[in-house]
Amino acid sequence: MAAEPLLSVSNLSVEIRSRRGLVCAVSDVSFSVQPGEFVGIAGESGCGKSTLCHAISRSLPPAATLKGSIRLDGEEIATKSESQMRGIRGRKMSMILQNPLTSLDPVFKIGAQIDEVLRHVVGLSGEERRRRMLQLLEQVHISDPERRARSYPHQLSGGMRQRVVTAMASAPRPMLLLADEPTTALDVTIQEQILGLFREIRDLTGCTFIIVTHDLGIIRRLCDRVLVMYGGRLVEESRAAEAFAHPRHPYTAALVGSLPRIGDRRRRLQTIEGGTPDLAKAIEGCAFAPRCAFAIERCAAERPLLTGEKGGRAVACHLFDAAALPVVAAPALSQVRL
């Protein structure tokens, strides 16, 4: 992990003007992603994971203001203008959205839509474009590409649409693919096909993936590392397998504990009482403190910082702050999982 990160985000904040006032959807988020990695961003609705994803692709709504730095391949993109971004989006990074129909135009055949990407973004000539278009469809395992290229989006199943969108997004061989809930609307067997496709694309092109999802299973299956968000902030960063086996932050632990598991004989699932914080209000201290079974006085008063441990893990929790509670915290937390 000594290599130059492909993406490094530092002190990124997004504020959105709304009728309810200024909403801090993302607050002071920093992380970096190495080339070829699969990184998952996990959290429940309203935690800011999608906003973070849109901030990185600079596709935030006009009501949002972005602060902080986003460096992609050594280049600062947080301050780029829209026209400069057009040279980066598609070429250096692409996005795959939950609903493929938002990325596909209903009145054009899918062959023509892929062709458009190849012409304007990749800049291929006519004959080459057609060859590459069919090759791309084959790469994403669409059978009979000749015929499918002449289909309209509505004639395809949900899984096939997501393949077509993946083909379009990967056509210019971007370094970074951002996928926002890419498999949420799909059936379980189709989900696995799409995940397999992502792995193939990585192996073929060395592309780096950031997957935003509320589905911890998808992260467990696909990702090397996971970033867990709560209340617009990163609360834990770790290897995906570790986050499941030994979650550190009480929120991560509670999330993992609330999942029903195969072969699990519990009579009741662990729950997290209360609701998610209102991001339109200023939060002092830890955003999770009101729902946390382990909260101490300090949690309500002082915000914990994301501090690293060995093994590339980082946790934003006072219980893991060596100065505060050196020994007691860790064993107590391990009980939380049941």
Added chain:
Amino acid sequence: MTARPFVRMTGVTKQYALPRQSLFARSPEISAVRGVDIAIHKGRTFALVGESGCGKSTLAKLLLRLEVPTEGTVEIDGQQLSGLTGAADRRMRSRVQVVMQDPVAAMNPRERVLNYVSEPLRAQRRLTRAEKTELVETLLRQVGLSPETAQLYPHEFSGGQRQRLAIARALSVSPELMVLDEPVSALDVSVRAQILNLLKDLQEARSLTYAFISHDLAIVEFMADEVGVMYLGKIVETGERTQIFENPRHPYTRALLDLARSNETGAVPQSRTLAGAVPSPVDIPRGCGFAGRCTFAVARCNEEQPQLEILDTTHSVACHRHRELAA
């Protein structure tokens, strides 16, 4: 398990007509459910699992009598649903209630909780204002909401709270059977756990019978006593929870279990990823519906439809090769 089942579906088939392709052509039909037999015993949870289009929601509609089967019979507590009229019909409606995936779709944004929750009972009989308030407040407490919320409107609730309201509403007529159609699919993980716990508590307290529909095997294992795995309108395997989860026999059940396990272990599923997608119900294959995606399919699978074969009094599977595959 020798007692008469509370719910019994026998040879149930449901076909829908599609729009005609041309003026003189016969309108094509799709078979959403094809010859399903199900028995659910009182106080138990029967879970239906399957992917979209497998017919699980159509079965729910048949239980709720929102649809009438093309063939076969649905009996609840010994009464055949299709024969009911008048007062008997109305009584039966109150014995079966539903909670759906998206309760907001069934909510009127301008109607207070007080009316929303009491509506099924008001359809049955007149309520005085005092009775209505008392009933709703009791129900709200039972589903873990404060009684003061009775005066609020739907938009003032979060997703999980709305699902609690939908449950309270279903309970208002003291049903015996609850049809739960993907009740937690739209909810966040931590809220999902709350609702699943609540459903279990209510079942125990009121000895409810559940028909639980889900595509998530981990949730099914947590909730169910018996499981029916559906594919393309048919039950391909059914049995008690432990039989399905510890000794799955159908290749489709096994593939689904592999996928569900990989959510926890991160391992790429052992059984090769299921290729392709579910065939269209307009054009149902002659043989086994799953043959086109099955790693183990042989010529016979494409020719002949496997029938449900009883392995054990409670465990049945519809697969030509289940014996060889078990070995």
